[in-house]
Amino acid sequence: MTAPLRDLRAERAADAGMWLFLASLVMLYAGLFSGYVLLRAGSDTWTTPWREASLWWSMPLSHLAWLAASAAAAWRWRVGHPSGSGQQHPIFWWLPLVAAFVASLNWLRAASALAGAGHAPATSVAAASWFVLTGFVATGIVGGGVAVGWLAWRHRGGAPPAHVARQVQRYWTVLAACWLSIVVGMYLW
């Protein structure tokens, strides 16, 4: 009787820990974005060169796809396994990761186009904001990717436990939601 109780406690701790970590992550992005808002609102000469690049809409679109993939994975897990036990199809592990990878590639394309057009970070606060805010997601993606890769290696030959999958999906969903908020804010304002 002891082992299941222990597992439930560990799962509850992991749930709490992940939510706390995500709250901290949201505050980090909120800090970065509030800096952008304050600088943007206080400037009379603000420019948005990232909106002048070709295919500029592909940035928010690819992030929207990322958010959708993460949300679909999280939703699928909830619908499929409301009791918290059991496994899910591996595609719902990899879908958010693939979507995040595509979004990152899109960022690399946009960043090189922006720098190539003479808008390097040191040229203006606006360009610096774009590079810092959008570039910082790379840390989150790399961190999440490493975690997923490590989990996949650790559970090679079998699917990871459902509660682990739940944490991973939460991470990608919140990261994608934060990121989409920032991208939409920067591209529409």
Added chain:
Amino acid sequence: MRALTDHKSLGITYGITAGVFMLVGFLLMLLFRWQLAWPGQPIPIATAIFGETNAPGGILLPEFYYQLVAMHGSVMIFLAVVPLLTGALGSYLVPLQIGAAGLAFPRLSRLGYLLFLAAGLLMSASFALPGGAPNSGWTSYPPLAILASSGQTVWLVGVLTLGASAMLGAVSLVATVVAYRAPGLTLMRLPFFVWSQAVTAVLLLLSFPPLQAAAIFQLMDRAAGTSFFLPSGLAVSNVPLEVSGGGNPLLWQHLFWFLAHPEVYVLVLPAMGIVAEVLTAHARRNLWRYGLMVGAVVGLGAWSMVVWAHHMYLTGMGTTLSSFFQITTMTVSVPSVILITCLIVTLWGGAIRFTTAMLFALAFLPMFGIGGVTGLPLGLAPTNLVLHDTYYVIGHFHYLVAPGTMFALFAAVYHWFPKMTGRRLHEGLGVVHFIGSFVTMNAVFLPMFFMGLMGVNRRLYDGGLQYELAAPTLAWNATMTWSAVALGLFQLVFVWNLVRSARHGAPAENPWRATTLEWATASPPPAGNFVETPVVTGHPYRYEEGEA
């Protein structure tokens, strides 16, 4: 290294490391206090230690003086007091007080400690860099900080690392409280100390990231040539800076104080938790209005996140914003007063035992009271305009943190030393330590209020020698410095007591007959803490049920 996954070893290691950093911070203070007391007078062997570039002929140069001041603040807050309260006491006591075998994520907690250690060593090592340690104050206001020497870059990396460390420790601690409480230990049966630690951890989790965001911006300004904090048209020594400009220095202040004001409560809330535990055990009285206290500590934590701009009245924020922050600042004192009132009323009718722990806990109340009351004029814009940047602010802040929080820390050590070692600290030496600390701390910090009210600026390298208004206060600087030296000597009594009692102190299992869970196991606790998982059937404080 594996031992650090045990929360008791981790707590003690945190305590020793933070204690060493506190010694470093104290010595930095003694150095710059020498300069304030005897401006221009050589310090013996200073040149041999700090070199000709910092102290030619034994006299501290202004540049070096400001490095000492900036690092004193940084070390004391980030590397000493906060880690002592959360890393040391939180890691050691919280699992014991909730009947758990350990922390929820021991390896994360260990990583948090290692990051803290790395950040501390990195920041301390910045003295060896060309240009020395950061010299822009612990607040690191731009644009000065961006133009400062390379030590500032190290400081920023240190702050980023400390943020990650705080996050890991806080996640582990709160998850432990959420998931590993003993059967029957409902939230409203938690010891008040656990509540204070949990609220503090959440505060750290939510308020540190904006400072990390600010540190990223400032690092970019220093390393990548961006201008987040550099306005257009900035010139240094009449030479225009070759930067794009367009940034805003006030952005740093907003993001910095969004952490740094809740940081004050990170320093105060665990102290309140300690004092509550000590008062209730040594007065043999249950905490008065426990539920109200829990509500107050949660409210205080939450409300502390909407008062940050009262540090910025001088920036010309306008009357609307200023009024908002004046109102929030005045109202944040309400839960503080509730907590202090509950603690005082707890003493009513108690069988008070004046142990050393109790003396320190009792002294905390008026010291914190002085710190709190003197903060009210700073929370109102009209008086803040006069008092800002004077010694009054230094006095106010130090009354909260030095005689306030430090006294709570001393109370914690005297109270829980038997739990950690199975032996009591010597009470006679403890009383000497208490009296010496009480007198000397007040002698150091009380004159600062009067200096501030007389208009003496707090950033003067010569202690105010060149200002007529400061003339009556110059002699006080020497008294304050001698008091600081005496304060240090009294801490030697404390250290001797720790070392002596750890080996030869009177054996003690539960000398205070305290009723919280940590005392339900052996002292020191065995591996796994409890032989059998404790089952909680009632309130943590049962001092009025006949046990006393």
